Amino acid sequence: IHFAYQDRPILRGVSFVVPAGRKIAIVGPSGAGKSTISRLLFRFYDPQKGTIEIDGQNIRDVQQSSVRAAIGIVPQDTVMFNASIGYNIGYGRETATQEEIEEAARLASIDKFIDRLPEKFDTMVGERGLKLSGGEKQRVAIARAILKRSSIFLFDEATSALDSRTEKEIQTSLNDVSKNQTTLVIAHRLSTIIDADQIIVLSEGKVIETGTHTELR
Secondary structure (H helix, E strand, O other): OOOEOEEEEEEEEOOOOOOOOOOOEEEOOOOOHHHHHHHOOOOOOOOOOOOEEOOOHHHHHHHHHHHHHHHEEEEEOOOOOOOOOHHHHHHHOOOOOHHHHHHHHHHOOOOHHHOOOOOOHHOEEEEEHHOOOOOHHHHHHHHHHHOOOOOOEEEEOOOOOOHHHHHHHHHHHHHOOOOEEEEEEEEHHHHHHOOOOOOEEEEEEEEEEEOOOOHHH
16 A cells, blocks of 8 residues: 555555454554554545455445444544443444443443443433543444444554553453454554554554564564
């Protein structure tokens, strides 16, 4: 893939494969092109050169909506609506039943927290989720991604804004829900992706190293 924002080159011949059911991580410093990869995957932009394929199909040849339906994302900053916590989880799939929302909350390990809320799943979270901590918002994002039943998980700097203790807890939840799922993890630190099947190190828009955590340490 080659990609530039106007005349500023970002990706310069990046190429990799995420095998079905495996976890591949992309690490690198700020400005290396990590987040651009997730934007291209969601087709906010198309690459100037090269193709992105899912199951051998060029994503340019299918509708944007079907590409996005195939990917469940847990971003760094979770978008929260001034509505109930149940609505915010259910936003992952409009047709979800209450039972499915509750099951997604359980898998994301936020069910016990919700059970302690005054109105349970009907508790309002406030503007931009101000009544929730950073870790609780991330668990809502994980529940959303689970509920979406996507074939691919994308974790985009999902724990980088959290304190170290919360980060470990969220990391455990992410590892649990993505087991045997096709997963692409975009991260800042090698320590958060110890269990990845392969790590791709980006620098200045190029792949400079690949290997397991043990090989790259």
